[in-house]
Amino acid sequence: MKFSEEEIQNWKCETCGEGLVMRKVEFSYMKGSFHAELPACPKCGLVLITEELAMGKMAEAEKALEDK
Amino acid sequence: MEKEQRIAWEAQCIQEEPPACSTTCPLHVDVRQFMKEMAEGDVNEAYKVLRKNLPFVGILGRICTHPCETKCRRGEVGGALAIGSLERFCVEHYGSPDRVKLLPRKSKTVAVVGGDVAGLVAAHDLRKKGYGVTLLEPGNHLGQSFRKFSEDLLPDSVIEEELGALKDMKVDVRFGATLDAAAFEALCTEFDAVFVDRTSSECASLPLEKDNDGLIGVDPITGGTSCPGVFAGGKEGEVPIMLAADGRKGALSIERFLQQAHMTIGRENDGPYETRLYTNLEGIAPLDRVRCADPDVGYTLGEAVQEATRCIQCECMECVKVCQYLAHYKKYPKKYIRQFFNNEKVLLGAAHSSNQTINSCTNCGLCAEVCPNDLHMGEVCLEGRHAMLQGNYMPPSAHEFALQDMEFSTSDEFVTCRHQPGTQQSAYLYFPSCQLSATAPAEVLESYRLLCENLSGGVGILLGCCGAPAYWSGREALFRETLKTLRQQWQAMGKPEVITACCTCQSVFSEHLPDIPIKPLWQVLENNALIDNACREKDAGKTIAVVDPCSSRYDPEIQNGVRRILGNLGFTLEELPLSGELAECCGYGGLVFNANPKLDNAIVTRRAGENERDYLAYCAMCRDKFVNVGKRTAHLIELLFPSVAGNDPWARGWISWSERRKNRRRVKDELLVNLGETVEHTVESYEKIVLHIDSELLRTLDSRRILESDLRQVVFHAEQTCKRLRHNQSGMFRANHKMGNTTFWVDYAPEDEGYRIHNAYCHRMNVTGVK
Numbered sequence: 001m002k003f004s005e006e007e008i009q010n011w012k013c014e015t016c017g018e019g020l021v022m023r024k025v026e027f028s029y030m031k032g033s034f035h036a037e038l039p040a041c042p043k044c045g046l047v048l049i050t051e052e053l054a055m056g057k058m059a060e061a062e063k064a065l066e067d068k
Numbered sequence: 069m070e071k072e073q074r075i076a077w078e079a080q081c082i083q084e085e086p087p088a089c090s091t092t093c094p095l096h097v098d099v100r101q102f103m104k105e106m107a108e109g110d111v112n113e114a115y116k117v118l119r120k121n122l123p124f125v126g127i128l129g130r131i132c133t134h135p136c137e138t139k140c141r142r143g144e145v146g147g148a149l150a151i152g153s154l155e156r157f158c159v160e161h162y163g164s165p166d167r168v169k170l171l172p173r174k175s176k177t178v179a180v181v182g183g184d185v186a187g188l189v190a191a192h193d194l195r196k197k198g199y200g201v202t203l204l205e206p207g208n209h210l211g212q213s214f215r216k217f218s219e220d221l222l223p224d225s226v227i228e229e230e231l232g233a234l235k236d237m238k239v240d241v242r243f244g245a246t247l248d249a250a251a252f253e254a255l256c257t258e259f260d261a262v263f264v265d266r267t268s269s270e271c272a273s274l275p276l277e278k279d280n281d282g283l284i285g286v287d288p289i290t291g292g293t294s295c296p297g298v299f300a301g302g303k304e305g306e307v308p309i310m311l312a313a314d315g316r317k318g319a320l321s322i323e324r325f326l327q328q329a330h331m332t333i334g335r336e337n338d339g340p341y342e343t344r345l346y347t348n349l350e351g352i353a354p355l356d357r358v359r360c361a362d363p364d365v366g367y368t369l370g371e372a373v374q375e376a377t378r379c380i381q382c383e384c385m386e387c388v389k390v391c392q393y394l395a396h397y398k399k400y401p402k403k404y405i406r407q408f409f410n411n412e413k414v415l416l417g418a419a420h421s422s423n424q425t426i427n428s429c430t431n432c433g434l435c436a437e438v439c440p441n442d443l444h445m446g447e448v449c450l451e452g453r454h455a456m457l458q459g460n461y462m463p464p465s466a467h468e469f470a471l472q473d474m475e476f477s478t479s480d481e482f483v484t485c486r487h488q489p490g491t492q493q494s495a496y497l498y499f500p501s502c503q504l505s506a507t508a509p510a511e512v513l514e515s516y517r518l519l520c521e522n523l524s525g526g527v528g529i530l531l532g533c534c535g536a537p538a539y540w541s542g543r544e545a546l547f548r549e550t551l552k553t554l555r556q557q558w559q560a561m562g563k564p565e566v567i568t569a570c571c572t573c574q575s576v577f578s579e580h581l582p583d584i585p586i587k588p589l590w591q592v593l594e595n596n597a598l599i600d601n602a603c604r605e606k607d608a609g610k611t612i613a614v615v616d617p618c619s620s621r622y623d624p625e626i627q628n629g630v631r632r633i634l635g636n637l638g639f640t641l642e643e644l645p646l647s648g649e650l651a652e653c654c655g656y657g658g659l660v661f662n663a664n665p666k667l668d669n670a671i672v673t674r675r676a677g678e679n680e681r682d683y684l685a686y687c688a689m690c691r692d693k694f695v696n697v698g699k700r701t702a703h704l705i706e707l708l709f710p711s712v713a714g715n716d717p718w719a720r721g722w723i724s725w726s727e728r729r730k731n732r733r734r735v736k737d738e739l740l741v742n743l744g745e746t747v748e749h750t751v752e753s754y755e756k757i758v759l760h761i762d763s764e765l766l767r768t769l770d771s772r773r774i775l776e777s778d779l780r781q782v783v784f785h786a787e788q789t790c791k792r793l794r795h796n797q798s799g800m801f802r803a804n805h806k807m808g809n810t811t812f813w814v815d816y817a818p819e820d821e822g823y824r825i826h827n828a829y830c831h832r833m834n835v836t837g838v839k
Contacts, residue, residue, distance in 0.1 A: 011793040011802070020793075026837040030463070033836065045838035048793060049804070049813060054831040062832050066463030067423050 011048055013041035020048055027058075032065040069451055074409045080443035081402035085345035087382035088139035089151065092340050094313030095128075097121045099136055099151055106154055106376035109369065115162040118155060123192040123312065124230040127214055129159030130222050133307045135340065141347055141382050146355040150367075150375050153360075157367045165230055168237055171198035176326045178202075179255045181247060181274075182265030183210040186302030188231070189315025190263040190322070195237045197323060202259070203234070204245035206270040210234075213267065213308050249275045256298065261322045264293070264300040267311065276300070289332050290321040297325060313339055346440040347382040387435035387445065390646060392671050393660070394435065394445065397425050401435070401443055408448065412455045426452035427466045427663035430671075431540055432618035432653035434646070446658065453542030464809050465832060466663040467541035469773045472808075473725070477502035477533035478550060482732040484531040485557045488520050489743045494564040495525025500589075501570030502533040503688035504705065505735045506728035510712040511705040512569070513738055515589060518709075519567065522598055528561045530554075531736055534576040540659045551580055558584055567592050569705060571619035571626065571687050572657075588626050590686070590704065594633055601636045603710050608638035613679040615644065615694070615701070616651035617687030624648065630686050630704060637707060644678050656689035665771075673697050682718055696722045724766060726776040754784035758822025765825065774812060774828050781805060782814040783823050800826060806834075 008020050020039035025047050027034055039048040049058070089099035098117050105114035115125070122128045134152035142149050176199055180191040183205035195201040209215065214227050234241060245251070247270045255262055264271050266284050277294035279285035284293055284300045291299045291314065299321050301314030317338055324331055358375040360367050367375065387401060388394045399407070404425065411422035431446035456462040476482060482502065487494050498519055500512040519527045535550030558566065558581075568574050569589040577586045593599050614634065620626050627648055634641055646652050652675060655661050655668035676683075676699035683701040685691040694701035702717030709715065723731075737747045757780045761769070769779075786792040786803030793802040804813045811834070815826040 010796050012796060014792050014794045014801070015790050024839040025835055026839070027833045028836045029833040040838050044791075046791060046793065047835055047838060048802070049811075049831065049835075051813070051827060051829045054813065054829045058831045058833050062465070066465060 007050075008039045008048075011039070013044060013046050015046075016041050016043040018043050023047070027061075029062055030065045032061075034061075069405075069409050069412055069448075069455060071409075071413075073451070074405060077405045077443065077448055078402050080439070080441040081384075081400065081405070082344045082346060082441065083384045083400045084402055085343050085384075087345055087347070088141060088343045089136040089149075089382075091337070091343040092139040093121075093136045094309050094340050095121045095316060097136070099149075100379065100381055102158075103149065103151075103154070103376045103379035104381065106158065106372060107379065109373045111158055111161050111369070114158050118158060119166070123189050123316075124165075124233070126159045126162075126165050126226050126230045127211075127222060128309060128312060129155045130226070131214070131217055132309045135309070141349060142355070142378055142380055145349050145352045145380075146378065147357040149379055150357055153367055154372055154376060157369075157372045160366075161369070165233060168192070168196055168233055170196055170237060173200065174198040174326075176200070176260040177258075178261045178263065178322055178326075179204060179259040180263045180265065181245075181252075181255070182206070182268035182271050182302070183241070184265050184267035184302060185211060185213050185308050185311035186267060186315035186318065187263065187265030188234070189312045190265070190301070190319045191234060191239050191315075192237070193316055193319035194263075194322060195234075195239050197319070199322075199326070200240075202240040202242065204242050204247070204255075206245050206247055206268060208243050210241070213311060247271060247274060249273075256295070260297070261325055262298045263315075263318045263322060264298065265302045265315070266300050267302040267304055267306075269304075271300075289335055289338070290324075291318045292321060292331070299325075345382060346384045346386065347380070348384075348386060349380070352380055384440070386438040386440070387443070390438055390650070390652075391435055391445075392674065393428050393430065393667065396428070396667055396670075401439075401445055401448070404445065405448055408452045412452070412459070416459065422452075423456065423461070423463060423466075424664060426456065427463075428658075428660055428667050430618065430653035430655060430657035430660050432651075432657050433621055434618065434650060434652060437621065437649055449658070450540075450542060454544065457542050462542070467537070467543075467659050468662075468809065470537045470659045470662040471541060471543070471546075473728075474502075474533050474535075474537040476729055477732060478553070481729070482531050482533075482736055484529065484736050484739055485561065486739065486743060487528045487561070488526045491526040493526050494528030494561045496523055496527045496592075497558065497561050497564040497566050498527055498529045498589075499534075499566050499568045499570075499573060499586075500529075500531070500735075501568060501573045501688065502531075502732060503572075503692075503728075504569050504703075505531065505732050507688045507692050507723055507731065508703055508705050509731040509735045509738075511703075511709045511715070512735055514709045514712050515569065515593075515705060516739075518598055519592070522596055523592075526564075527567075528564060529739060530557055530561070530566075531732070531739070532557070534570075534573040536572050536576055537659060539576070539580075540657065555581060555584070571617045571623070572689075574623070574626070575619045588623075588629070590626065590629050590633060593708065594629060599633060599636070599708060601638075604637045604639070604707055607707075609640065610638075611640040611642060611681050612684045613642045613644055613681040614647065615654075615683050615685040615687075615690050616647045617685070617690050618651050618653040618657055619687065621649055621651050626686075627651075633704070634684065634707075639684070642679055642681055644675075654687070654690045654693040656693060661693070662773075669697070692723055695720070722767070724770040724776075725773065726770075729775075754780045757783055758820075759783075759825055760819050760822060761825045765827065769825075769828050772828070772830060774830060778807065778812050778830075779814055779816075779825055779828055781807060782812050782828075783816055786814075786816075811835075 018041050021042045022037050023040040025038045087100050102117040119125045136151050137148040140148035178194050178199050180187045180203045191201045191203045252274050276284045291301045293300050299318040301318045302311050355378050426449050429449035436442045436444035505512050535547045538547035566586040655671045661668040672693045676697050686704040691701050691703040706717035740747050782805040785805040800817045802815050810830050812830045814828045816823045
């Protein structure tokens with residue numbers, strides 16, 4: 001999943017006051033796990049998951065794991 | 069699914085049974101496929117289909133007496149297909165026969181005594197299977213029975229060419245063979261098995277036991293004679309195709325004998341038999357047989373194609389024709405059953421796509437209703453859901469939302485069980501249902517008031533859920549628990565007669581709590597003259613289409629009663645294509661709305677388009693689901709209680725899942741107030757949060773199954789912890805919070821006293837680490 005620079009720069013972690021940077025994020029669901037590069041707070045690790053990602057790629061992956 | 073169960077279910081589905089033409093054919097030619105190829109004008113492929121089952125196809129294709137035509141189902145709508153003429157056309161058109169492909173040579177050898185049709189076919193079949201075959205013919209010619217036909221019908225050149233195949237196949241043909249007892253004994257020693265063609269008169273002298281007609285006696289199933297390893301068939305005067313079938317039977321028996329296999333098992337369908345295939349001819353326009361322009365020449369290619377096109381390609385597919393779910397996955401029950409079984413028992417739940425297929429059946433039972441053998445795919449799928457739960461591979465997303473909704477309806481938020489205000493006993497117990505209370509709370513309260521005023525002996529009320537979602541989702545323990553609670557409540561109320569306003573509740577009670585007497589509200593209102601027939605004066609003459617819920621399928625009394633009530637109110641009724649015993653499900657059944665929203669939407673959208681009139685439903689979910697796709701639909705209870713403020717049944721729009729919960733609470737609260745009880749709710753801090761959401765977004769969030777309480781909890785959590793992202797330009801917040809198995813994300817900003825919701829979405833995948 002590609003994120004535009006602009007999109008990343010638009011958000012700031014409120015607690016840490018930090019801008020977001022790309023981080024390797026690990027996911028798991030049912031019996032599957034994988035990782036993706038996603039914007040996150042460099043300090044506390046709060047990850048940005050966009051609507052596009054949640055309703056798109058993530059939903060597809062959930063479906064694939066459920067039907068496996 | 070146990071193997072025995074799989075076999076029993078599979079046997080109920082007869083889609084794979086061959087059509088009558090094939091089972092009537094002594095050699096089981098795939099006439100349906102032959103017709104398909106011919107209809108496409110592919111004579112070569114059609115020839116291949118014939119050749120697969122017919123030996124000496126150029127001969128049998130010309131002279132077969134085509135018993136198949138007597139059972140051709142096209143005969144019931146027009147005229148039976150000219151199968152014989154088309155076969156003739158095909159073999160004439162194709163010309164010289166192809167070489168017969170032989171299996172690798174086996175060490176065993178067989179003697180065939182007598183070279184008429186049965187002997188020729190036995191020799192052909194056995195040689196094709198790889199056995200060494202010696203054909204002993206006492207005369208000078210093979211195929212005597214073929215030579216009785218006129219040259220026009222069967223030219224000698226064709227006979228020679230076709231029988232020439234035996235030479236190509238390296239069958240050792242010996243003419244002028246002596247057939248006495250000594251020669252026969254020598255044959256039995258030299259060869260591993262013998263087939264005797266009884267058509268030759270010389271064979272009568274062989275030392276084998278005879279039957280009453282003086283023929284060599286044979287076992288009707290195997291063709292076996294009194295001598296082990298010696299088989300016989302054929303009979304003077306029989307038509308060639310029957311002689312051929314005898315030869316084939318003998319060859320099959322010899323193969324089994326030489327392989328030391330069981331001689332009789334699985335041979336019920338060796339010769340002609342009655343097919344179990346059901347083919348519905350309704351709606352098939354009659355078509356007469358295509359006549360040849362020149363009967364002396366026979367069919368032209370154009371005529372042959374046209375005639376073959378008349379074939380209706382017999383099949384069953386009755387359930388698939390009426391069930392969008394079965395059609396969606398492009399299979400028929402026998403295939404689904406095999407797929408589910410393999411997924412469960414062979415792949416242990418690891419096969420792609422079975423899970424959603426099993427969860428996409430509405431369990432409405434329409435398939436069983438139209439199936440000639442009553443196969444109920446709902447039962448198959450329910451068993452599949454049990455196995456998924458047991459094997460721990462049921463996707464949590466499939467039923468979670470529906471079960472949470474049920475949990476609400478079986479919690480203190482809704483459950484209420486009380487005698488009528490001012491009384492201590494109940495002759496009746498009103499059980500309006502969780503879903504009707506969710507969509508028509510005022511009408512539920514009004515109907516209760518009416519019952520209280522007019523029925524004697526006290527009308528208690530029970531708010532709760534019948535447990536259908538637990539049943540559909542395969543949660544057996546939860547379902548049993550729910551039924552147990554209902555029974556206890558009913559007993560505590562003095563075992564009154566239950567009155568329900570929901571067909572699903574009615575069917576759950578009837579089937580699973582059969583000792584509890586239950587009646588539909590509509591019947592009680594009608595029988596006690598509690599319906600004001602003039603109450604819909606302004607709608608008089610309005611034409612509407614009635615939507616029978618699937619759960620009313622076997623309750624014609626309810627279906628007729630509703631129609632009678634509507635008629636008396638002055639409505640003119642139209643019927644949907646499928647109603648009454650053939651009622652369809654709206655997609656709520658089986659919780660398909662939860663497990664497969666896309667299919668659910670497709671089902672209800674198609675059904676909404678089936679009649680342009682406004683719909684009238686008497687199932688709360690049917691009403692709400694049709695309205696959800698924009699179809700003007702009212703619920704019967706709304707027609708009967710126009711006194712309710714704001715009651716305009718046809719104009720009432722869609723309703724959100726959050727609203728449904730609010731309405732259930734409202735029914736409970738108002739009942740308790742009427743009873744003079746104090747209503748107390750523990751209000752969580754997050755519940756006090758005021759939200760501003762525009763209606764379009766609300767609709768989107770509802771379709772994502774995000775409740776207002778979910779939004780409040782996310783906002784509350786973010787406000788408490790400050791764990792959130794902030795948009796640099798707009799100042800909007802984006803926060804997430806995991807509740808249960810779902811992580812919710814909400815975009816929001818403070819506005820007035822509360823918060824403006826800009827968007828929300830959710831996912832089930834868990835973030836387990838950030839590097």
